[in-house]
Amino acid sequence: MSTSREVFWSIGELAERAGVTVKSVRFYSDRGLLPEASRTGGGHRRYGPEALEQLRLIRSLRALDLPLPEVQRVLEDDDAAGRVLEDAVAGRLRELGSELRALRWREAALRLVRESPSAERADRLRLLGAVSTPPNTAPLARFWRAWLPPRMPARETAAFLEVAVPQPPDEPDPAQVLAFARLHAMTTAPCPPGRQPQPEVHRVAGARGAAVLYAGLAEAYELAGPQLRRAREPYPGEALDAYVAAYASAYGTRDSREFRRLLAGRLAAEPRLDRYWELTAVVLTPPGGRPEPTPGAADDWLRAALERENAEAA
Template sequence: MFTSHDGLCGIGELAEKAGVTVKTVRFYSDRGLLPEASRSVGGHRRYGPDALDRLRLIRSLRTLDLPLPEVHRILDEENEAGGALEDAVARQLRGLGSQLQALRWREAALRLIQECPPGERADRLSLIGAMTVPPSTAPLARFWRGWLPPRMPARSTGAFLEVAVPQPPDDPAPAQVLAFARLSAFVLQPCTGAEQPQPEAHRTAGARGSAVLYAGLAEAYELAGAQLRRNREPYPGEALDSFVAAYVSAYSTRDTPDFRRLLAEQLAIDPRIDRYWELAAEVITPPGGRVEPTPGSAHDWLLAALDAQTATAQAQTPLLRADMSR
């Protein structure tokens, strides 16, 4: 392959055959990526027949933007059954995915500013400036950890966070960027009291009861979500029974008409965070798409079904008493 009688070549010939500069060959040699076969009497570098293929491989790996340590590991495993190349490519793809997501969010944010009325630009710039790109869900998770019952098992907390914290879309529309920015601002605003107001169920169910409650609510919300997707009006049925059963299990009590009435009254006065769920729905719903149910919208549907059921039961009670007195 090389023109010399000993089958070796100098740094200039190697660089010419590989289509790179002498400086490039020297750089890779000095970092141990391209070993020399020997040195001439005058101290010049000499490379063996495999140097050209190795140099071309190094160039290919660097073209993929793999860092030098990764390239070194791949070269070390070139003739082995190692997975250095596969691991490096997978890491590079993950990093590239994050970069692309950040670029898409920046593009959508720029379009948001470009398309909004001049009078709204200052407010939107302030919202976007307070948000990382790509956005982080950590503030949302912290908000819920402060809202959820204390000492609730980590597994139960994690399961709730999976459905309560909307994941930023990879390719957002400007409206979704605005909704996520507003959602981040919402969870970071200071509370009016010393602590976030908690529903009564959090104070009375205890740690174990809270885990049972939220596991049951997750099932009920899923059932209610299916009805919301069908545009069904709230009605008593499997979803409502599952909803009530979650509270029955948490309180270790019985499901009776009186319990349902008291539950409806308590839930009606519990603290609400409707704005969170409205914004969460905007984040996960692309413009023009069907609004996806959230735990908040499912809860409202179930509460409306419970209210309707208890109102009907109360209206029927006087009639039953009148019939019994005849």
């Protein structure tokens, strides 16, 4: 029952106390988010302290940029309010992270255009215009899926894509933006007529043989990585043995001097993806940092080691 000590405010008084507009109070009230204490004989709304507390909470939640449906869920479910708020904040943080990445990408792209020579500006704008913001790696993944043998096991395919598809940096510099844009253009260009997407030296192993091959190559690349970081010249050793063993296992044969000569000849005859790996290295290298070895760089190093070994054996 109401007493003379109870405080009631008009919609304008409530808005003034909460520091919001009358329009906002009316909007939230119409949505059922503000409890009305009573109405006057003329139908005017009256609000009590509970509405002021609720309105201040709404204002705080909206200041965090939470969408209204999430605010409504927090207010309506007292028992689960903490969990609902936690989920809403976590979701908004993810969205903000994506927005910040997009802004950093746009900033680096604008710097790239500003720093580009006038003769190259139009071409670079065309490259940048084809890339989403923030950039999407799906075209690169599709390129490699077409390159891989059909019916290759999903787990092995996923493992290969993880190392073959570079993730765009969260805070790129103009060179990284340009490299990724060129990778996008390269991987979305039509394949020349009559060319097999995958090298013959890989394709003949079949889907299951290719899975064995790529697992072995990953091990060989990892072993070669420290040598590349030290800028050592290619040489025969453990990494090369793992490299050759990967091909021998995929072909169902054994490692031998003759096999190494045949393998070197087959590898030398295959088309190269050097440009892809060069661009990947730029994307993955932080400004002023030392480039991490890519699978392409490791493969080049191991091929050179194989050729050196064969030459020395001859």
